[in-house]
Amino acid sequence: MGVRRRRPIGEMLTEEELWRRLDAALQGVAGRIDEERLKRLVGEPLRKVARRVSENPLGVVFVKVADKVLNTGRACSLWPLQFGLACCAIEMMATGAARWDLERFGMFFRSTPRQADAMIVAGTVTMKMAPVLERLYHQMPEPRYVVALGNCAVSGGRFYADAYSVVKGVDRIVPVDIYIPGCPPRPESLVWGLLRLHDVIRGESIADPPVVEGRRPKEHFYKRLRGCEGQASEADGHE
Numbered sequence: 401m402g403v404r405r406r407r408p409i410g411e412m413l414t415e416e417e418l419w420r421r422l423d424a425a426l427q428g429v430a431g432r433i434d435e436e437r438l439k440r441l442v443g444e445p446l447r448k449v450a451r452r453v454s455e456n457p458l459g460v461v462f463v464k465v466a467d468k469v470l471n472t473g474r475a476c477s478l479w480p481l482q483f484g485l486a487c488c489a490i491e492m493m494a495t496g497a498a499r500w501d502l503e504r505f506g507m508f509f510r511s512t513p514r515q516a517d518a519m520i521v522a523g524t525v526t527m528k529m530a531p532v533l534e535r536l537y538h539q540m541p542e543p544r545y546v547v548a549l550g551n552c553a554v555s556g557g558r559f560y561a562d563a564y565s566v567v568k569g570v571d572r573i574v575p576v577d578i579y580i581p582g583c584p585p586r587p588e589s590l591v592w593g594l595l596r597l598h599d600v601i602r603g604e605s606i607a608d609p610p611v612v613e614g615r616r617p618k619e620h621f622y623k624r625l626r627g628c629e630g631q632a633s634e635a636d637g638h639e
């Protein structure tokens with residue numbers, strides 16, 4: 401009885417050997433792959449591939465599982481941008497501190513917009529601050545979400561009527577996903593708003609059309625599954 405020789409751990413496989421083994425493992429599938437088609441697929445955005453895959457029932461299952469994994473990861477690791485504008489920022493700081501503890505939701509504040517995916521606009525937005533806020537928003541990568549915290553950020557608040565220097569709602573500058581009214585709103589309200597933001601994120605899909613400049617598409621994969629979506633074409637699929 402002969403002893404089977406084990407392949408040394410450090411031994412490198414040649415490319416042909418690698419393809420042969422892959423082909424054997426996949427029972428000939430690798431050999432049947434059309435290279436041109438594969439190249440086209442690699443060059444396509446994942447979103448487009450997912451939309452095409454979701455046309456058949458097996459693809460729907462795949463997209464749903466992928467969504468579940470991606471959305472849970474995204475919702476449970478929101479990193480808001482660390483900046484505050486006025487009194488509401490004190491409430492935001494309190495929410496991040498030990499008593500309310502945002503880190504239990506996987507959230508902690510980042511001091512650079514390039515590593516943040518949520519912006520909590522906490523306080524009065526003045527005309528002078530508006531271009532800075534807009535620039536910070538554009539420096540954040542997609543997908544990005546905005547929460548308007550407090551009456552001032554929602555609509556200008558107590559400065560709506562008389563102040564020439566206050567923006568009458570931050571949604572005039574950047575698209576807002578969640579509005580939290582109050583002057584100031586308590587930390588519980590912010591936690592509530594952030595949990596609603598989790599719901600928004602969990603309702604998204606990789607098969608949805610892309611978000612352009614923060615504008616969410618009207619057409620959603622899950623609505624399409626339930627058959628309650630309008631016949632909006634991809635071309636005019638944005639609000």
Ligand code: SF4
Pocket residue numbers: 486487488522523524549550551552553557558582583584585
């Ligand atoms: S909503 Fe009230 S507490 Fe918040 S920034 Fe405006 S004035 Fe201050």
